[in-house]
Amino acid sequence: MSGFFGPLDPQGRVPPHQQTRVAAFLTSAHGALARQFAFALPAKLVSAWQTELNAQVYHEAEIVSLLLRATSWVPDLALGYLSMSWETAWFPQPAEGIPDQPLARAVSLATLAHAVHAGIRPAALLPREANADDPFVMALRRIELESGRLLQAQILFLKGPELLAHRDAVSAALEHRHVETRKLWTSALEGVGIVVHKS
């Protein structure tokens, strides 16, 4: 077991079974975000902040598209079961302690997006000798960088004035989402011989 992908092939590429597992997880998570953001996006924007919602939809879709094309996919028998557990975990979980249901649903989506964008660092799995010209390597680096930018919308919303009165509820919901998402991520990685730190 290692904290990184490997062993790499002589061209510095990540083993296909590890590519498949990681790309499947990321496709599931970012795909769920793309769907949920698309569902929340109105046909006609009425507020300035909704422009960010539009951006999130298409950036999430871009990540999925990128992974579908950059990954060397191979059969992974565990994916049937794993995918079901992942998809179930992405279901909306309205935050407890926020009586305004539309607001609670928005918090749910923001906490999931925060957990995925902040807590999942696929580029940190790349060993030093990974081939920078390989599309899968480049895709992971791009996804991690893009996630840091997408995250800003979640931070602004979750720390924003609308939720000041619900700070404890938001914090609890967010920490729960982080723990849950990280658990799924570490479990998916352990199945292909990668151990990541728990902090």
Add this chain to the structure above:
Amino acid sequence: MPFLSHGSYRIRYELDGPANAPAYVLVNGLTQYAELWSAYRDALVARQFRLATFDLLGQGESDKPALFISQDDQVAALHLLVDELGDGPIFLAGISFGGLIALRYAIEHGERLAGLAPMSCFAELPPQLFLLGNALRTALILGGTSYLQDLLLPMNVSDQWLGPVLDKLDSVKRQGWLVNDAFALQNLMESFLDFRPLTSQLSSITLPTMILNGEFDFLTPRAVHETLRAEIPNSALVIIQRAYHAFTLEKPALTADLLARFAEDVLAGRWQGNKAVWIAPEEAGGELIAFPAGYDHLRAIPVQGPAT
């Protein structure tokens, strides 16, 4: 790897050196992690000190709160670590953001300390530092941890340090990039961009205090340290020659020697702060030189200071 518990969060720490010896606690800067003090562990343990290092909340192997990190939490975590050290003399040193946490600890729990060493430190955010901090935060958001490191390295260390590693900077940056998550760094940065100045409380620090400032520190220049020197009664300012903001990384032997000598002087009853200004030697073990009388230590050219 031992951990302390602060609420639902875990703080990773390490103790080295003889259990009954006077202790030094070292507090990391923003993008650092506990292993960066390894040269200090060797040097201070060899001088018969016990050494405590740790990762702040949001750093390294400590837990990383997802959204809210307050300086109060960092001070509380530091207090837990100090409690692990027993009743013997404890010296506290912190670099940059860690120096700010050390100052706050000294204000709230000064009775637990024998001495304080703020390094590359600030008690308030003057406009330059505020704007720089905000710009660095934006850099982190737009370019990730790696871009933040790209900006901080040339600001914080000298050409002499950078020259030999210029063709392997990715390796130099890699460990810091791996152990520090961008969202946690952002939380840490935001926890000091909106902090309230400590200046009015500095006079309550009655401890022996050695303030260390790099001669060429760009991020926290001399004037920022002058606030500490002017307000902390038993303090002295020591200027590290040819040093930038991150002199603890660039000059570990010299800095560890200065820390050890400060603690030895305090324990022997020799320390006299007197709000004096000193120039550190170029090498560990050398003599400190009093800043020339009559000249203004806040200037970069030898201009005579105001008459006293």
